[in-house]
Each structure stands twice: as C-alpha cells, then as structure tokens.
Amino acid sequence: MARLPGPPLWQQGLTGVRMRRDPLGEIMKLHERYGPVFAIGAGPLKYVWLIGPEAHRELFTGIDRFEWRPVTKVVEVVDGKTAVVVSHGEDHQRRRRIVQPAFNIRRIEAQIPLMVEEVRRTIGRWTVGADLDVYEELRQCIRRIVMRALFGDRFSNQADELGDRLQPALDFVDRPLPQIKIGPAWRRARRARRSTDELVFAEIARRRAENTTGGDDVLSWLLDASDPEGDGARLSDQEVRDQVVSLIAAGYETTSAAVGWTMWASLANPGVWERLRAEVGDEPITAERLRTLTYLDGVVSESLRLWPPGAAAGRKLIGEIEAAGLRLRAGTIALYSPYVTQRVPQYWPDPLVFRPDRWDKNAPGYVEPAPLSYVPFGAGPRRCLGFALALTEIKVLISEVVRAVDFDLLDTAEPAGESIASLRPKGGVHVRVRSVRQPAAPATT
Ligand code: HEM
Numbered sequence: 273m274a275r276l277p278g279p280p281l282w283q284q285g286l287t288g289v290r291m292r293r294d295p296l297g298e299i300m301k302l303h304e305r306y307g308p309v310f311a312i313g314a315g316p317l318k319y320v321w322l323i324g325p326e327a328h329r330e331l332f333t334g335i336d337r338f339e340w341r342p343v344t345k346v347v348e349v350v351d352g353k354t355a356v357v358v359s360h361g362e363d364h365q366r367r368r369r370i371v372q373p374a375f376n377i378r379r380i381e382a383q384i385p386l387m388v389e390e391v392r393r394t395i396g397r398w399t400v401g402a403d404l405d406v407y408e409e410l411r412q413c414i415r416r417i418v419m420r421a422l423f424g425d426r427f428s429n430q431a432d433e434l435g436d437r438l439q440p441a442l443d444f445v446d447r448p449l450p451q452i453k454i455g456p457a458w459r460r461a462r463r464a465r466r467s468t469d470e471l472v473f474a475e476i477a478r479r480r481a482e483n484t485t486g487g488d489d490v491l492s493w494l495l496d497a498s499d500p501e502g503d504g505a506r507l508s509d510q511e512v513r514d515q516v517v518s519l520i521a522a523g524y525e526t527t528s529a530a531v532g533w534t535m536w537a538s539l540a541n542p543g544v545w546e547r548l549r550a551e552v553g554d555e556p557i558t559a560e561r562l563r564t565l566t567y568l569d570g571v572v573s574e575s576l577r578l579w580p581p582g583a584a585a586g587r588k589l590i591g592e593i594e595a596a597g598l599r600l601r602a603g604t605i606a607l608y609s610p611y612v613t614q615r616v617p618q619y620w621p622d623p624l625v626f627r628p629d630r631w632d633k634n635a636p637g638y639v640e641p642a643p644l645s646y647v648p649f650g651a652g653p654r655r656c657l658g659f660a661l662a663l664t665e666i667k668v669l670i671s672e673v674v675r676a677v678d679f680d681l682l683d684t685a686e687p688a689g690e691s692i693a694s695l696r697p698k699g700g701v702h703v704r705v706r707s708v709r710q711p712a713a714p715a716t717t
Pocket of ligand 1: 580651
C-alpha cells in the first residue's frame with residue numbers, strides 16, 4: 273500500500289508540538305497542504321485524518337468495519353464499560369436500541385416547559401448593570417435541565433450535588449490528549465466516579481424497591497425498557513448506571529458549549545440579536561412554534577458549523593475502507609473533524625463568515641450543503657443519540673434569553689476554542705446586562 277500523504281518523518285516532531293498547541297488550527301493547515309486524507313504520527317500513535325464528504329463516505333457507513341473503544345476508552349473512567357458510546361457490535365446495537373426511544377421527539381418536546389422554567393429562573397437572577405459570563409450562567413442552567421430530564425423532579429434537589437461530584441471526572445476526560453492512568457487528575461476522576469455512583473446506584477435501588485415505573489424521565493425509561501428486537505431482557509443496574517452517567521457526560525458540556533458560541537455569535541454580529549428577537553416575538557415557546565423559527569434555526573446551524581462542540585472524533589478500522597480514492601487498512605485510527613470540514617471553502621463559500629441566511633432555503637442564492645459536509649453530530653449508525661434534545665435545548669434557551677434581555681458584549685474579539693471533545697469559548701462570554709424584562713407568561717407545551 274502506497275504511503276499516505278502527510279508530513280515527512282523529519283517534520284513529525286514539529287507537527288506534534290503544533291498539534292499540542294493548536295490542534296484544530298494545525299489540522300486545518302495540514303488539510304490545505306495534503307488534501308482530504310493525511311497521516312500524522314508514527315507507530316501506535318499514527319492517526320489518519322479524513323476531511324470532507326469524499327473522505328467521509330465510508331467512514332459513516334458499514335458499522336462492522338469499525339471499533340470505537342480504542343479511541344473512546346479514555347471516557348470509561350466516567351462512562352463505564354457498557355455505555356453506548358464505548359460499546360461495540362451486537363452489544364452496541366442492543367443498548368442503542370434500548371436507549372434511543374428515550375430521546376424521541378415526543379419525549380423531548382414534553383420537556384420544553386422544564387427548559388423554559390430553568391432558563392427563566394436563570395434570567396430572573398440577572399440585574400441591569402451586572403457583568404456576567406453568560407456562557408457559564410447558561411452552562412449551570414443546562415446542567416440542571418440535563419439532571420431533571422434524566423432523573424426527574426423527585427431527584428432534582430440532588431441534581432446540583434450530583435453535578436458537582438461528577439465534574440472532576442468530566443474535566444479529566446475533556447483534556448485534549450490521550451490520558452495517562454496515573455497521577456492526581458486520574459485519582460480525582462476515580463474518586464469523582466465513586467462518589468457519583470453512590471448517588472446513582474442509590475436512586476436506582478430506590479426506584480426498583482418502590483417499583484416506580486412509567487415516569488417521564490430518562491432513568492425511568494432505562495429501568496423499564498427492553499430491547500424491541502431481543503428476548504425482552506432489560507438493562508442491568510450497571511448498564512443503567514453507565515447509560516445515565518455517559519448521557520450526562522455526552523450531553524452537558526457539548527450543549528453548553530454550543531449555547532455559549534451561539535450567544536457570542538448572536539451578540540458579536542450586528543443585527544442578529546434584533547432579528548432573532550423579532551422572530552421569537554412574545555408568544556410562549558412551544559414545540560410547534562420552535563419549528564417555525566427559521567432564522568433561529570439558521571443561527572444555531574451556523575454556530576454548529578463554525579464551532580461544532582464535538583470538534584473531532586474517531587474510530588479504529590477493523591476492515592479496509594476507501595477514503596477519497598485512497599485505501600486505508602485495518603488497524604488504522606481514522607479521525608474526522610466537523611470543525612475542519614465545515615470550514616473548507618470548497619463546500620462553504622466565505623467559510624469564516626457567520627451567515628445564518630445560508631441555511632434559508634428561500635433566500636436568494638441558497639446552495640444546499642453537499643451531503644456529509646455538515647456533520648456536527650456525526651452521521652450514520654453511530655450518529656449522536658442526543659442531537660434532537662441538544663437542538664431543542666439550544667433553541668429554547670436562546671429564544672428565552674433573546675426576548676428578555678439586552679446585553680453589551682464586553683469583549684467582541686472571537687474567543688479561542690478550548691478542548692476538542694467539547695469545543696467551548698475559552699474564558700467564557702462576558703457581557704453587561706443593559707436591560708432585562710422578566711417574562712410574565714407561564715411555560716406551556
Ligand atoms: C451540541 C451538542 C452535541 C454535540 C455537538 C454532539 C456531538 C456528537 C458526535 C459528533 C457524536 C458522534 C461521534 C462519532 O462519530 O463517533 C456523538 C455521539 C453521541 N452523542 Fe452527542 N452531541 C451533543 C449532545 C448530546 C446529547 C445532549 C446527548 C444525550 C443526552 C448525546 C449523546 C450521544 C451519544 C450516546 C453518542 C454515541 C452514539 C453511538 O455511539 O451510538 N449527545 N455526539
């Protein structure tokens with residue numbers, strides 16, 4: 273097999289240093305230089321990057337040619353060994369079939385009032401003239417929404433405690449490079465997991481003992497659900513624990529990051545906030561109304577294009593694939609980057625310009641994005657399970673804030689991105705509250 277494009281051996285050291293400093297910037301440069309498929313590193317630390325739709329085609333099909341665990345096993349310290357995200361083969365498909373209905377659109381839409389209630393509670397604490405990190409404020413709000421959605425209201429008084437206990441483990445897996453299983457950060461992550469598990473297993477035991485079934489929350493679903501295509505077997509307590517905790521891990525920092533970038537872009541680009549407010553209006557946010565807010569949809573899509581929180585992901589090949597005309601052999605670690613692909617000028621005219629109207633099918637000059645050129649949630653059989661929940665949350669939060677509050681952005685410079693597992697605005701998004709109108713209407717479905 274011919275050598276794949278990529279930096280020559282003598283440049284690998286320098287590439288490694290640059291990758292550590294600015295991984296996404298470096299992948300952008302390597303893509304410009306070597307094209308859609310290129311290899312960096314050597315031996316077991318050799319990675320092949322696949323950028324753009326031609327390179328993506330086989331990466332997002334044929335689930336049996338890939339294995340996820342070699343790339344995702346770092347998250348096992350938080351997620352456990354049976355989480356969907358680290359599972360493989362038949363185990364993966366069974367667990368995914370069981371978990372997926374918990375995220376169907378009907379169940380998600382039923383949680384809109386809860387989302388509205390939490391964001392209004394957050395807005396209710398903001399006063400005119402106050403300086404805030406609006407990313408951090410909404411991140412705390414999302415944490416409460418995620419906990420209530422997963423565990424229901426009875427457990428919600430413990431939601432903040434559970435979030436606090438888990439945070440050191442989330443911080444550990446969020447670091448950019450493969451993590452070493454020794455040292456203080458690893459021990460903190462282990463302790464965080466043990467202390468989170470005490471709460472989660474206690475809640476599982478309580479529900480099993482009380483035989484509380486049929487609730488709206490995800491935990492109730494997981495305790496009740498069985499594989500629709502299997503023999504009716506349910507998830508074990510360990511499997512339930514792993515799904516619940518991994519869903520917090522997969523959903524909370526990513527969604528918060530997306531809200532942070534959307535807030536920044538909406539405030540930094542003239543006219544966006546005003547157009548959003550005009551579209552959102554005063555009517556309560558319901559599932560039906562959300563579907564009609566096309567400008568909001570464009571703003572969120574454009575933010576996920578420029579700053580996709582899952583900025584890169586990967587799998588190991590256990591069979592051969594073809595990518596943009598090159599053959600990749602079994603054993604290769606293949607990575608893709610929504611961040612880089614979604615900034616390639618060939619697919620995205622003026623790629624660095626934040627232009628929500630590029631998503632409006634009725635706008636003059638609309639060009640439909642090429643298939644697999646927009647992959648903030650991945651694609652194919654391992655596509656993000658929580659994408660509809662994430663999009664609903666982002667839209668509800670942005671609409672409620674937009675219609676109630678005016679901010680002055682304290683720093684208009686684009687924040688640097690931090691982390692590639694949940695790319696977020698480094699240092700936050702700092703604003704001063706110019707005016708705030710507390711909403712009178714109750715949250716309704
Ligand atoms: C803006 C927010 C989010 C982004 C950008 C995002 C992104 C992604 C991406 C790119 C993948 C695919 C990785 C791959 O190709 O291997 C993924 C997988 C996954 N996501 Fe998300 N995600 C978000 C929110 C959520 C939420 C809210 C949840 C659930 C509460 C969630 C649960 C999952 C799960 C379980 C998987 C693994 C699916 C599988 O392997 O079958 N995500 N996510």
